[in-house]
Every structure is written in structure tokens, then in C-alpha cells.
Amino acid sequence: MKKSFLLIPAVILVLGAGCLNKDAQPGVEDAQRGEGENEAAIVVAPVTVSDQKLEFGRVKIDRIDSPAKGWAAVYAASEEGEAPGRLLGYTAVEQGGNQNISVHINTDRISPKLYIVLHNDTGEMGKFEFPAADAPMENMAAVEFALLSNAEGNETVVEEKAEQPQEKKKESEEEPTPTPAPQPTPQPEPTPAPTPAPTPTPAIKEFSMVAKQWEFVPSSITVKKGDRVKLSIKSTDVAHGFTLTAFGISERLEPNKTVVVEFVADKVGTHSFFCSVSCGSGHGGMRGQLVVTE
Secondary structure (H helix, E strand, C coil), X not given: CCCCEEEECHHHCCCECCECCCCCCCCHHHHHHCCCHHHHHCEECCEECCCECCECCEEEEEEEEECCCEEEEEEEECCCCCCEEEEEEEEEECCEEEEEEEEECCHHHCCCEXXXXXXXXXXXXXXXXXXXXXXXXXXXXXXXEEECCCCCCCCCCCCHHHXXXXXXXXXXXXXXXXXXXXXXXCCCCCCCCCCCCCCCCCCEEEEEEEEECCEEECXXXXXXXXXXXXXXXXXXXXXXXXXXXXXXXXXXXXXCCEEEEEEECCCCEEEEEECCCCCCCCHHHXXXXXXXXX
């Protein structure tokens, strides 16, 4: 499967008013500026991924040989379609070989072409802090792949044998039968098969949440494994962020606007969420938890 690569230098990190901007574009001009040593230092990101259909909102990566512990981030294409644009999701990777990686992404913002960018984990370990920290690995090209539609690759096969019964029927209709056809023996009515019960759909758990300096209300939410969770989050004062790393969610909350996030709670345990946009002196303590039970 042919893949193309795009240079993603460290200048992809764009900061504005201390807030996360997930529409930040890679620095193409900086990528073209280097000559000699800079061009020789560029390497292709050690990522193996195939064009694929999107299933259950997750992107599958075959293998990543990461030079350091960090993050694999999935980006939509930019408006021009030739560079990473909006951040869709991410997951942690270990140094060395990582196989069969699954990344949950925001399906409301996908594009036919996606990119994988490797990020460092240079801030608080185990916490994705881009753009404040965790910048893309320097001098490493992004890996491009395509999302396939559900209809792509399906072929309709028509066998010639299907025409033969119709031809024989026409021949029998044209030749008169010399003797009357025997009457069919009455057969008992077949017992109808029971109707299978419909497969239950996951229960939808809806919650309204308020983000304000410096707390989430409510700060603790409990659901069951398999529930589809819908959070309606509104900031009532300044810009905040909402990041739930376990499910690949990272959103910016503008003042007096409601952001809706949805995901399937398929991981049992207690998962932390936090404000990922600097919002004042109490920013570090603006946290909460999602509890998923069996």
C-alpha cells in the first residue's frame, strides 16, 4: 500500500493566550527553509499503517517503533489537504516496538486523508500537554493514510449458471405435456421459526457539566461498562479545557458556550479528566473523575 510522508518540524507547536489551538498547522515555511544539515536530518516517522475503514470511532496502527516514550497523535488534513490540521485523538506509546495500536478519534471532524504525528512526552509524564508541552518529535515526517468508504472494494459477482433455470423453463413452456401433471401431495404447514430478539443498543447516559474557576460540577461521574456517555459541558466564566486521556478526548471550552462530547465507556476503572487550558491560579487543581463499573 503506497504511503506518502510530510515533514512535521517542531514548529507545529503554536501557542495563543495560554490555550490549546487544535487547528494549528505545521510550519511548512520552516520545513522548506533548512538546507544541508537540516535536510539530511529529516527521517520518516517509524510508523506502519494501512488505508482502512473507520470502525467504532477508532484508527488502527499496525506498528510504531518509537525512539522515545511519547504519544501517537492522529490529525485531520488541513483545509488545503496537504498537511496535518486539526487534532482528532492520541494515545501513549512506549520506547521501542509498539504493535496493534488503537486510537479513539473525534469522528465529527475527520477528513478522507489522515496523518499520524509522533509527539514527545516532555512535561508531566503520562499526561498529553500539547501545545504547552509534548511537542512533535523534531525532524520527523508525518505518515499519511486514507479512510476507505464502506462501499469501497466490494464487487458484485454474477454467475452464468443463474441463467440456466430460466432457459429450461422457457423450453418446457413451448413443448406441450402429453399427460396431465400429477397433483402435488399436500404437505403440512412448516412451524414458523421464532423471531430472534433484537440486539440491545448501549444505554445512553447524559450528563450536564459546568466548568468554572476552578472546578467541574459535577466533578465525579459514574457509569457502567458499555454505556454510551454524552457530556454537555459549559464554561460559565473564562476559557477552559476538558481532557479525558483514557478515551482520547480533548476539547476547548469557550465562555458561555456548550460543547458536547460522546464516547463508549469500554474501560473499567477510575479515569481522571482535567482542564487543559490555563485559566488562572487554581488551574492545576481543576480536575474530576469518571468511574466505569462492571
